[in-house]
Amino acid sequence: MARPVKFLHAADFHLGAGFIGAQVRDQKLGLRLRAAVFEAFDAVIQTALDENIDFAVFAGDLFDVTESNYRAQGHFVEGLRRLEDQGIDVYMVAGNHDPLDGSDRLALPNNAHLFDSNNVGVMHFEKEGVQPCSLYGRSYPQAEVNSNYAQAFKRDTCVNAIGILHTNVSTESDLERYARCDMHDLIDAQMDYWALGHIHLTKVLRESNPCVIYPGSPQALNINETGIHGCYIVELDNGTPTYEWHPAGRVTMHRVAVDISSAANEADIRDCVVTALNSALADDSNEHLVRIILTGVSHLDNALSQEALETLYNSLCPALSGPFPNVYLDSTIINETLDSVEDDMEHTTNDFLRDFLDIELNMVEPSVMESAFQSKQLKTFRQEFPAEFEKINLSLNQENILNEAKELLYRRLMKRGY
Numbered sequence: 001m002a003r004p005v006k007f008l009h010a011a012d013f014h015l016g017a018g019f020i021g022a023q024v025r026d027q028k029l030g031l032r033l034r035a036a037v038f039e040a041f042d043a044v045i046q047t048a049l050d051e052n053i054d055f056a057v058f059a060g061d062l063f064d065v066t067e068s069n070y071r072a073q074g075h076f077v078e079g080l081r082r083l084e085d086q087g088i089d090v091y092m093v094a095g096n097h098d099p100l101d102g103s104d105r106l107a108l109p110n111n112a113h114l115f116d117s118n119n120v121g122v123m124h125f126e127k128e129g130v131q132p133c134s135l136y137g138r139s140y141p142q143a144e145v146n147s148n149y150a151q152a153f154k155r156d157t158c159v160n161a162i163g164i165l166h167t168n169v170s171t172e173s174d175l176e177r178y179a180r181c182d183m184h185d186l187i188d189a190q191m192d193y194w195a196l197g198h199i200h201l202t203k204v205l206r207e208s209n210p211c212v213i214y215p216g217s218p219q220a221l222n223i224n225e226t227g228i229h230g231c232y233i234v235e236l237d238n239g240t241p242t243y244e245w246h247p248a249g250r251v252t253m254h255r256v257a258v259d260i261s262s263a264a265n266e267a268d269i270r271d272c273v274v275t276a277l278n279s280a281l282a283d284d285s286n287e288h289l290v291r292i293i294l295t296g297v298s299h300l301d302n303a304l305s306q307e308a309l310e311t312l313y314n315s316l317c318p319a320l321s322g323p324f325p326n327v328y329l330d331s332t333i334i335n336e337t338l339d340s341v342e343d344d345m346e347h348t349t350n351d352f353l354r355d356f357l358d359i360e361l362n363m364v365e366p367s368v369m370e371s372a373f374q375s376k377q378l379k380t381f382r383q384e385f386p387a388e389f390e391k392i393n394l395s396l397n398q399e400n401i402l403n404e405a406k407e408l409l410y411r412r413l414m415k416r417g418y
Helices: 027-050 070-085 183-188 266-280 306-321 342-347 351-357 366-373 376-384 386-395 398-415
Strands: 005-010 055-059 089-093 112-114 121-127 130-137 161-166 193-197 203-207 211-214 230-237 240-247 251-259 287-295 327-329
Touching: 005 027, 005 130, 027 070, 027 230, 027 251, 027 287, 055 161, 055 193, 070 089, 089 121, 089 130, 089 161, 130 230, 183 203, 211 240, 251 266, 266 287, 266 306, 306 327
Parallel strands: 005 055, 055 089, 089 112, 130 161, 161 193, 193 211, 251 287, 287 327
Antiparallel strands: 005 230, 121 130, 203 211, 230 240
16 A cells, blocks of 8 residues: 655745844844845755655745845755655745746746746645545746635645645735635645745644644744744645644744842842743753843833843843853843832722722622633633643632732723723
């Protein structure tokens, strides 16, 4: 019997890209981040070789821009040739950053198969001892594509079917020009696996019938693209998919919240940052780019001016270089601390606020508190961030919710000059 077909799914290499949303002052660090994009691509190629795949699928935005990006194109072609040497073909589409109407492209090796932009094309993979597979794809002709490409994908008779598309599976208007589609469009096409690109974070939108996956960018390109990035190794066995994620990114992005409620001065804040980093950073060989977000209720809030944050940044860099040699500090430190209002709340003479703040738990209808626990927002948080929810679940008691509601209302009313 033929064995399952095995392939690699990656997207959004953005070869040649700079970093967006990261404030980097050190020129050497800027060069390091640019190099990390190429290193992540190399890691994907190495994963393909190590995993003995049958072919690779690249779902768009292979380059940040095609125009005058010959270094990036050359590096890409070199990677394809490494795969060609091992008999591995590559099926790929162009996305909004590298559309086919771009400038001259370097010639691709014989193992590279690029879908055109005129309509949905189909290519067939066959190899002795491996289940056959049909791949369907369509490239972008230009950067902005308003059409719903997914609606034109239709499966023919085949053992395994893969759809390759650079798209936004969403209804958000600001992303509509990127070949937006809905999940039912992907289901109607009757693919077994959708190899998507465009979203830079890993997302398994659907596990089967069909399996729909964004692998994310191999290297994070934005300070908000947190976590380790990589690609997927997928097996299709008579239409049934199994998949495994593999890391590739070389610089991991972090947004680290630092509670400075207990800090009395700048030295205390530095200690709080060190404690938070020890907790947040994984013990691995990766390098890390960190944006610090100061949180908590602190009397230092008013003292943390832009100038003070600049001074804090300058003192943090040398302080972190010893304990965290692989950590780079993003130069934007965000202050989200709040002034303490506990004393003001306790001594307010406003009749309405006094009556509200004096409410005790036994005076609240049980159904009100139950609604808080069953709220849509809380359910969404639990579904999207199960690990984080488990960490805070113990603190979500009714007394805490009531006290936080009191403080929130007090702050909002004071802000409006009540």
